[in-house]
Amino acid sequence: MKNICIALLVSAFIISCNSKNNVHTKIVGSAFFIDSVTVKKHLYTLASDDMEGRETGTPGIEKAAIYIENEFKRIGLTSFDGLETYRQTFSFVPRGGEVEITTANIIGVLEGKSKKNEYVIISAHYDHLGIRGKEGDTIYNGANDDASGVTGVLALAAYFKKVGNERTIVFAAFTAEEMGLIGSKYFGKEIDASKFVAGINLEMIGKVPGFGPNTAWLTGFERSDFGKIIQKNLKGTGYQLFPDPYKNFNLFFRSDNASLARLGVPSHTFSTTPIDVDKDYHKASDEAETLNMTVITQTIQAVAKGTESIINGKDTPTRVVLEEKKK
Ligand SMILES: [Zn+2]
Secondary structure (H helix, E strand, C coil), X not given: CHHXXXXXXXXXXXXXXXCCCCEECCCCHHHHHCCHHHHHHHHHHHCCHHHHHHECCCHHHHHHHHHHHHHHHHXXXXXXXXXXXXXXXXXXXXXXXXXXXXXXXXXXXXXXXXXXXXXXXXXXXXXXXXXXXXXXXXXXXXXXXXXXXXXXXXXXXXXXHHHXXXXXXXXXXXXXXCCCCHHHHHHHHCCCHHHEEEEEEECCCCCCCCCCCCEEEECCHHHCCHHHHHHHHHCCCXXXXXXXXXXXXCHXXXXXXXXXXXXXXXXXXXXCCCCCCCCCCCCCCCCHHXXXXXXXXXXXXXXXXXXXXHXXXXXXXXXXXXXXXXX
16 A cells, blocks of 8 residues: 555645555645654653653653654754754743742744745644542543644654745744643744744644544634635645634633734644543543544644645735634
C-alpha cells in the first residue's frame, strides 16, 4: 500500500490510501509527510503517566518541555526574536495562589523565504491539570487536552521544514493555559501584533466530531475570513471545516487563540471534539487510548493543506472582529 501511495503522489494530488500504520487521506500529496506513526509517538509520550499530567510548575511539565525542545532541535527550528533558546521563561502568581511559579513557553521558528517579516503562529498548550485526588487514577493525562494539539504543532513544524514556507512560522507550545491563558497572554505582551497575519491554534483534535469523520470546527469563524480561506483550500479533499457549533460555550475566548485575537490577530482554534458530550473533558480519563489516531493525523494534514495559501503569502485573512459576546 505504501508504495502505491508514493506512485500516486508523483502524478496526482488527491490520494486515498490506508494501511495499518500509515494514514493518508484524500487530503493531498504533500500531507504524505504527516504520518500516524509519528503522531502516535508524540501523543503517547506527552500523555504518558511519566509526565504526571503536566501541571504548570511541576517536574512533570518540565519533562514535556524538554521533549518539545528536543523535537524542535531535531527538526531544525531557530529561536524566537530576542530569545537565546526555545524557552520564553517568566514568573507569575496563579489566581488564588500565593507562591510564584516560574515556567516557560516553548517557541521555535522557521524563517520565511520571501516574507520573513510576516508571521503565522501555530500553537497549542502543553500544560494540563496534573495530579488530583487520592484514590483511583489520579493522573490527569490531558491526552486530548492538549497533548493532541502539541502533537499537531510538532508534526506541522516537521512538515513545513520539509515543504518550505514563504512567511515566517512561529511554533509555540504555551504554558499555563489551564490557569487562565497565562502563557499566551505573556507571549502577546512581548510581540508586535501587527506582524502576525494569522494564528492557528489546535485544541483537542483527537476525537470524532459531531459532524462526522473528516471534519473539524473552528472557533470564531465569523470574526474574520480565516475560516473561509481554509474551506477554499480544502475544497475537493473530502475534509470539511465547519463553524464552531457550541456557541454557548464561548470557546473562542477559552483557548490561547484569544490572547492574540485580543490584539487583532485573526487567531482561531481548530478542534474536532464533541465537547457537549465528551465525558473525558477535564477528567483523569482523558487518556491516549481514548483518542483516534486517524482523526488526529487527518486533522493535522487538513490544517497543513488548509493553511497553505496563508503560509505561502497568497492569502491574508482579515483582522479579527473583537467584541466579546455579552452574556
Ligand atoms: Zn485545552
